[in-house]
Structure formats: structure tokens, C-alpha cells
Amino acid sequence: MNTNALVIGKFYPPHAGHRHLIETAAAGAGHVYVLVQGSRFETLTAAQRADWLREEFDGANVTIVPVLNDCPEDYASDEIWAAQVENMRWALKAHGVKKIDAVYTSESYGDRLAQAFDAVHVPVDPARETHHISGTMCREDLSGNWCQLVPAARRGLAVRVIVVGAESTGTTTLSEDLRAHYRQQFPAIADVPEYGRYYTYELLEALQGTHADATVEDLVWTATDFGIIANRQTELEQAAAEAAPLVIADTDALATTLWERYYLGDGSYGSYGAQTHLPRRDVYLLTDHNGVDFEDDGWREGEHRRPEMTDWFKETLTDEGHSWILVTGSPERRLATATAVIDAMLNQQNTFTSAAWQNRTVLTVAA
Template sequence: MKNLYMKDRHKVGLTLGKFAPFHKGHQLMIETAIKEVNELIVLIYDDPIINIPLSIRAGWIREIYPQIEVIEGVNSPNDSGYTPEIMKIQEDYVSEVLGNRSITHFYSSEPYGVHMSAALNAVNRQVDISRNSIPISATKIREDAFKNKKFIHPVVYKDLITKVVLLGAPSTGKTTLAEKLAVHFDTQWMPEYGREYWENHQVNKRLTLEDLLKIAEIHIEKEDALILESNRFLFSDTNAITTYLFSLDYHGKALEALENLAKTAENRHDIIFVCDTDIPYDDTWDRSGDVKRKEFQQTIIEDLNARNLKYYLLKGTVDERIEQVSKVLTAPENNKFN
């Protein structure tokens, strides 16, 4: 058995897993290793049945622990168990990934630490294998991340929430639908900040270029805060793309910073819904008429197509739209822990 401390030797630690998702139990293991070794490697296994990409899972660890090396285990074996054949497959894969690198300490909180450390000729460092210090598992988090979010780092949690945005011209039912969807799914919704800002700052029904940029920036800040309070989904009324299109409509141009936020918004939300104009127009004093509604709706759809963004068109009553949204959100391809 190797001496755990080996004071005169450069100590290299290794741990591995799917980290689906990465949680505070994993953090305890990594932080224990950081204290004990000079260099730490984390090998992340791929898994075709997990909808959270390998790169996202690797990104969590890189962001939280920038000082350690993270290896993305592309084409990693999916076999699990403790038969001689399966253990040999796992050992050979790890050996191939490491190449000629020598490991002095193998960290795990699972029984496989015994055979893997022996294969690596490394110290077997099993951390909190009984889960007494951090009573959580990835399985429990997959079952209910919201209930167990105290065990999840904010960097990770924000990626476990499916971000849904509702787009559409004024008076297409976005606000009502977003609010009711939040109730239906027991989660949060982000109101259109531009409406609040417009009511307090508009002059002759107009906002400046700088106003529109500020609307987009603050909307994003508020949305980010709500993500950490959300349960599975966050429903947002409008995004920076719509604000950008309003700027073009009002002024014929937009500030470069707003244009950049609109570009970023292309990948900000996981699912895009567009509320159709098939509901009666609500002709309030702050709106520009049904003709303008239909024109702006067409502008939104053309812009989404130009950006090559997938979207779902919602029609019918509020209840019918909720049913349409529910069908999309519960589809297997939209389940991050499929």
C-alpha cells in the first residue's frame, strides 16, 4: 500500500464520472483531492442517454475549479458493474486516456475505487462513500433538482433549468400565458421588463436608443436571478431579439451593444414559442393597432427564420396553448435527464 502522504513525490490525483449532474458530493471529493495532491485530473465520461452535453458538464468543473485539468472522455464505455470483463474494459479505457501519465492517488466515492486504483498502482482514496457528509446523489437530483438544489452549485443549477421564451407582437397573449404557465408548472416567470420601463420613461410613445439597450440589459439581469429560483422551467416574456426589432422599428437602427445582445439571445433559451395573432386584439392606448400587430408579428417570424432558429407557433385559447406547450416540454428530447 502506498503512503498517502509521500512527501517527497509529486502527487497526481485522478477522479472520474459522468457528473450528471455535478453536485456538492463531487465537490467534496475534488476539494479533498486538491488539498492532498499537487495536480488533479478529472475524467468525465460521455453518455448518449444524458441530454446535457459532455462539454457543458466539463464546463461546470472548469468554471468552479479552474486550477484542475478536465478531460472530456469521448467514446467512453457505458458498461457498468463489477464482472472481470467490465472492470477490464474500464481499466483499459482509463489507461488509454492517460497514456504514459502516472497517477499516485485515485479518488472516488464508489466501490470501483478498489479495482481502478489497483490497476493504476495508485492510493485508493475513497471520500464519503457512505454519503454521511453530503447526503445526495446524482440520481436524487435527476429526480427533483429543485427539491435538492442546496446540494447544487449555482453554476450547475442554471443549466438544469430549461429556459423557455415566448415571443410575439404586442397583444398576442404572451404575458398572460407566461404567468399561467408558471402556475401550471409551479415555477417562475420573467415579465417583459420593457413594459415596466416604457410606462415610466416613454415620451410620446417613444424610447431612445439608449433606453432600449437598458431594457435588454436589465431584462437579462432579472432573468438570470430568476433562473436560480426556478423549478425545471423558467418562462420569459420576450427577449433581446424583440427589443432589437423594436429599436429598428422605432429608429431604423439599433446600438451595436443591443445588436450583440440580440445575437447572444439566439442561444440563451432552450425552447422558443411564438404566440399567434389569432386572438382578439386588445386596443389599449399604448398600442399601435391590429394592422401594426400583424406587421410586427411577420417581422418577428422573418427574423427567427433568418437566424435559423427553431420555434413552435402557439394558437388557440390560453388553455389550448398551455396544452401545446406542455406537449413540447414533456417530449423526451427536451428532458435534460432523458
């Protein structure tokens, strides 16, 4: 077994082929150093890509090192090659690595790179038969190759739209309309329902097991209940991000903190721990109570408090620096407002910039 192994790449973005390369190196070496080379010309930073790989290899014998590298790519130039190698060598030295024993690559330059480090070259699936995927393919068709990305990259790249609002203001209607609108484009788009409602059903069913005539008004809420709801809400959202490039969530952990405040008062903080793990948000859609009739489905009790609750959302979303849009008008008008901004975000999500000299990886089609 080799002591120190080297893997380099742009990982733009990290995909299943990259994971296979690193896993192979980790199985054949005492420790693997992965240099994630990113430039100012690329949309995703080296730090972002490194974070996703760290999640993927957490606890393994792998060190992920983000490297800023704006040097041109020119495999025919000895001078450019020397500049590239020195960039790698000093990135390793900064992490206390003075000797590399093996270089693992799937690229044609592998022999030359290994020679530069006086190491052996271990080719890993150069024909890409195990995973017929490349970063170029992912960038050119992100949606079509979504499941090829490592899970952390999917969670990081997914466009997240969170629909929130007071009781009976159309949040569920808008969430369902949006998912129906985008399901043809993203067949795997997942439902992210309001978990608190299902949790309420479970609590009431348990209570009725001992008190058959119990109603929702008889439930006694605790801070622990809201902590469970908030954490489960985030889990549902994360699973949806792994399934498709677009997440439409009917509420989230942040909203849960406001509902906890609503039911238990300002001194209860059971759901606030989930705030430290709140995923990145793209936009909150806040459904307005004005012009929406209150529908009492037997589980609601706050018609008179809808204006106050709407203001709580406005205040909290503003104070915490989130992008939010108040959606008003008919269901059709609300849907039009939402899709306009979501379409723009999806277009931005699918835009990957690169330096003029960056090579495209074109894989041959298997016979």
C-alpha cells in the same frame, strides 16, 4: 500536497456531492484531472457534462476531460477492469499527464483504482454524509433534487419557454397563465418579466425629475439602452433556470433586438451582443395579433404596426433556426396549445437512459 490528483465519474448529472469531491481534491493537490466518462447509451453527452463542470471550476487548478467510454462495468472482472483503467490512462496521456499521485473518490473501488495508478487513495465522504445525494437520485427525481445540481447543470437542463409577440397580443397573459398552471408542480418557478417595461419606468421617472410633465413619448432611446435591457433579460432568465426545471420567460434578448429595430431602425445594434450569449431555447411561443383587441395602457403606441412586428418575429425565429409555435385563439386555447408541448418537453427532460450494466447508487438513510 500531491502534485497531480485524479477524480473520475459519470457526473450524470453533476451535483453537489461531485462538487465537494472535486473541491476536496483541488485543495489537496497541485492540479486535479477530472475524467468525465460518458457512453453512447446515456442521454447527456460527456461533452455537455464536462462543459457544466468547466463553468463550475473556471479559474481553479482543475482540468475537466470528457472521455467516451462504452466499456461494460463489471468490478468482478479483471479483464473489464483492465480495459477501464487503460481508457483512463490514455485519456490522461493525451493531456500530457504521465503520473498520478493521488486518487480521490467516494466509491468502494477507490483503493483498487489508486493501486492501478501507483497512487494514494484519498476517500472523500464515502457515506455521503456531507451531501446525501447521488446521480441516481437526481435522475430518478430531477425536480425534487434540482437545487442539488451544480448551477451550470441547472441552466443547461432547464426547459426554456420564451413567449414573444407584438404589442398587446397577450404575451404577458399567456406567460402568467403558464406559470400559474405549473406552479403546483414547480413551486420555485420564477417570474421572468419584460425588463424593458421596468427600464422604461426608470427612464421616465429620471426624466420627470427635471421635466415634471414629461411623458413616455419624450423618452430618447439609445443603442446602449437596448444593450442593457437585453443583458438584464438574459440574467433574469438564467436565475429562473437555477431556481426551477421550467422557465417561462415573457420575452428575451432576441426579442429585444427586434424592439431596438422597431424604435431605432435597422442601423442600431446595441442589443446584438447579447445574442452571442443567448442560452439554449426549447421553444418560442409567438402570440398572434389576430383576434386580440389592442389595449392602450398609456405605454403602447404600435397598434397599426402589430402585423409587421408579428412577421418580423416569424422571419427572425425561422432564419435563426429556432423552434416556434404561433399561438392563436382564446386565452384558454392558447394555454392548452402551450401546455401540450411543454408537458412533452418536461417528460423528455426527465428521461435519462443508461446502459444495461450501469449500477444504481443507493444511499442509506441516515438514522
